[in-house]
Amino acid sequence: MENSMEKIISLSKRRGFVYQGSEIYGGLAGTYDYGPLGTALKNNLKDLWWRKFVLERDDIYGLDAAILMNQDVWKASGHTKGFADPLVDQSGKTRQFNMMFQTHVGASEEDSAVSYLRPETAQGMFVNFKNIVDSFHPKLPFGLAQVGKAFRNEIAPRDFLFRLRELEQLEIEYFVREKDWEKSFEEFRKLMSQWIEEIGINPKHVHELEVPDGERAHYSKRTIDFEFDYPFGRKELYGLAYRTDFDLKAHALASNTDLSYVDEETKEKIVPHCIEPSFGLDRTVLAVLLEAYTEDELAGEKRTFLRFSPAVAPIKAAVFPLLKNKPDLIKKAETVYKNLKKEIPEITFDDNGNIGKRYRRQDEIGTPYCITIDFETLENDSVTLRDRDSGKQERVKISELTSKFDFLR
Numbered sequence: 469m470e471n472s473m474e475k476i477i478s479l480s481k482r483r484g485f486v487y488q489g490s491e492i493y494g495g496l497a498g499t500y501d502y503g504p505l506g507t508a509l510k511n512n513l514k515d516l517w518w519r520k521f522v523l524e525r526d527d528i529y530g531l532d533a534a535i536l537m538n539q540d541v542w543k544a545s546g547h548t549k550g551f552a553d554p555l556v557d558q559s560g561k562t563r564q565f566n567m568m569f570q571t572h573v574g575a576s577e578e579d580s581a582v583s584y585l586r587p588e589t590a591q592g593m594f595v596n597f598k599n600i601v602d603s604f605h606p607k608l609p610f611g612l613a614q615v616g617k618a619f620r621n622e623i624a625p626r627d628f629l630f631r632l633r634e635l636e637q638l639e640i641e642y643f644v645r646e647k648d649w650e651k652s653f654e655e656f657r658k659l660m661s662q663w664i665e666e667i668g669i670n671p672k673h674v675h676e677l678e679v680p681d682g683e684r685a686h687y688s689k690r691t692i693d694f695e696f697d698y699p700f701g702r703k704e705l706y707g708l709a710y711r712t713d714f715d716l717k718a719h720a721l722a723s724n725t726d727l728s729y730v731d732e733e734t735k736e737k738i739v740p741h742c743i744e745p746s747f748g749l750d751r752t753v754l755a756v757l758l759e760a761y762t763e764d765e766l767a768g769e770k771r772t773f774l775r776f777s778p779a780v781a782p783i784k785a786a787v788f789p790l791l792k793n794k795p796d797l798i799k800k801a802e803t804v805y806k807n808l809k810k811e812i813p814e815i816t817f818d819d820n821g822n823i824g825k826r827y828r829r830q831d832e833i834g835t836p837y838c839i840t841i842d843f844e845t846l847e848n849d850s851v852t853l854r855d856r857d858s859g860k861q862e863r864v865k866i867s868e869l870t871s872k873f874d875f876l877r
């Protein structure tokens with residue numbers, strides 16, 4: 469199993485999914501750069517998530533808050549004091565090391581100019597709570613959702629995309645009446661499991677861990693970690709936390725702003741409680757890659773392929789002319805490609821090497837379908853459609869091709 473990490477890291481580099489950050493300068497620990505295919509994979513995951521948790525619901529509002537925030541935000545949230553890991557230094561003594569990246573805003577080096585690269589996206593949502601209530605007058609329960617970068621100066625970044633210093637998160641802060649917190653917690657617990665399955669992760673490889681008293685973050689009354697069976701062990705993929713009214717209360721007090729909400733049912737002023745489903749995007753990419761990586765034998769030949777669910781696959785189909793040196797085939801293949809690309813932009817064209825090699829290349833990056841234009845195409849406008857997983861081929865009319873990609877809509 470250890471081996472599978474090496475295979476995925478090497479495939480990711482070779483085929484343009486993920487590169488080491490600043491590679492030509494020897495790298496920068498805890499940073500990775502996503503190549504064209506990794507970017508496409510990541511964008512697909514973000515879009516699917518946004519669709520499921522924001523667009524398809526009426527009660528969750530999207531947000532894109534600044535990464536740099538007033539330092540008082542982090543004092544109120546508890547991060548300035550508490551977001552630390554124990555570090556053993558040269559003398560063997562243990563000290564608390566704060567994991568926030570500190571910077572100065574503007575030319576001043578004074579303490580008053582200190583800011584931090586946010587270590588979580590969550591606080592951007594709490595400090596905009598009042599804005600959303602004032603602009604949209606949402607009824608409880610409602611939530612805010614945000615996708616964006618977060619930064620943690622991890623003491624020991626490791627395991628490829630698992631423990632990074634620059635990472636991306638998809639988070640929701642869902643505000644409820646205190647009496648309803650368990651109901652919403654259960655709702656999101658189910659939605660998180662559903663999501664995991666929808667993106668092609670085998671639910672058998674994910675385990676819910678009830679985080680015991682004493683091990684939860686200071687703001688949480690209940691936390692479930694969704695752990696994944698990585699090759700290096702069973703470790704956190706996502707978290708679901710009941711943050712109580714801790715954050716809104718803390719920000720109301722520190723900013724001297726009324727962050728309460730007039731309950732439309734009781735006409736009482738209340739501070740809503742909060743359920744937080746938190747998804748790490750890079751860990752999602754890693755889990756999806758690990759799940760998809762498959763080695764098998766097809767027609768007596770060994771092959772490696774990524775069994776992505778079609779919705780997350782970076783490229784949905786590849787179009788080939790059967791032979792490179794036949795102008796009629798090339799012309800027809802280019803026409804099919806151009807027309808199809810208008811409907812499905814995530815397709816590619818390949819006329820390099822023999823057809824078997826082209827199939828292998830597409831298998832290795834997880835392209836669900838290959839479309840070959842051959843001599844029969846010139847006679848009756850049908851093409852060969854080949855399925856990645858089974859290697860099976862069928863003849864399909866060009867006019868019926870787009871309906872094969874209905875899963876994208």
Ligand code: ATP
Nearest residue numbers: 622630631632635704705706707746747748750751
């Ligand atoms: P861990 O215990 O693994 O350090 P955490 O409990 O600190 O994680 P949270 O603060 O709950 O993590 O962050 C929410 C999500 O962000 C995690 O579930 C994970 O998916 C992701 N995440 C957190 N830290 C990192 C990191 N250093 N690199 C990549 N993803 C991360």
